[in-house]
Amino acid sequence: MLFRYRGSEGMVAWAFHRISGIGIFAFVLLHVFDIFLISGIAIFAFVLLHVFDIFLAGANPNAYDDLLKFYASTLGRMMEVLIGAALFYHALNGIRILLMDFWPRLTVYHKQIWYANWAIFLVVGLPGAFIIMRPALGL
Numbered sequence: 795m796l797f798r799y800r801g802s803e804g805m806v807a808w809a810f811h812r813i814s815g816i817g818i819f820a821f822v823l824l825h826v827f828d829i830f831l832i833s834g835i836a837i838f839a840f841v842l843l844h845v846f847d848i849f850l851a852g853a854n855p856n857a858y859d860d861l862l863k864f865y866a867s868t869l870g871r872m873m874e875v876l877i878g879a880a881l882f883y884h885a886l887n888g889i890r891i892l893l894m895d896f897w898p899r900l901t902v903y904h905k906q907i908w909y910a911n912w913a914i915f916l917v918v919g920l921p922g923a924f925i926i927m928r929p930a931l932g933l
Contacts, residue, residue, distance in 0.1 A: 803908045811887045814880040821877045868930040875923045882919055886911040 864870045890911055894901050 803905045807887055807890070807908050807911075810883060811891075814884040814887075817877065817880040818884060821880075866929070871927050871930045875926050878922060878926065879915075879919055882922075883911075883915055886915055 865874070890904075890907050893907065894904060900907065
């Protein structure tokens with residue numbers, strides 16, 4: 795009963811919103827953790843000061859360069875596209891939810907708004923993904 799699909803745009807939007815939120819959370823945790831491992835600074839300092847790039851570049855330039863090489867690799871760029879897609883979908887769907895929360899009459903049009911979200915996502919997201927992947931594709 796828990797995993798029963800009831801079939802509608804609202805349920806799919808709900809599922810994608812949760813999945814993208816979990817992906818964003820996992821990315822942030824992984825990012826904080828890898829910076830912590832490389833730089834040796836405390837996580838709370840990273841969160842509070844937001845100076846990990848400056849510290850890492852000064853404390854361990856080789857580790858910082860290796861990290862940047864990974865992010866510039868094909869796999870790193872693919873991961874960047876995925877996190878960008880998750881962030882963008884999550885933001886668009888959040889705006890859709892806010893619109894319906896503040897203007898309840900819009901709930902009648904929730905399917906149309908959901909499809910508009912996907913149209914915006916594709917029109918803006920695909921060129922963005924191409925721009926990110928262009929160096930990896932040799933273009």
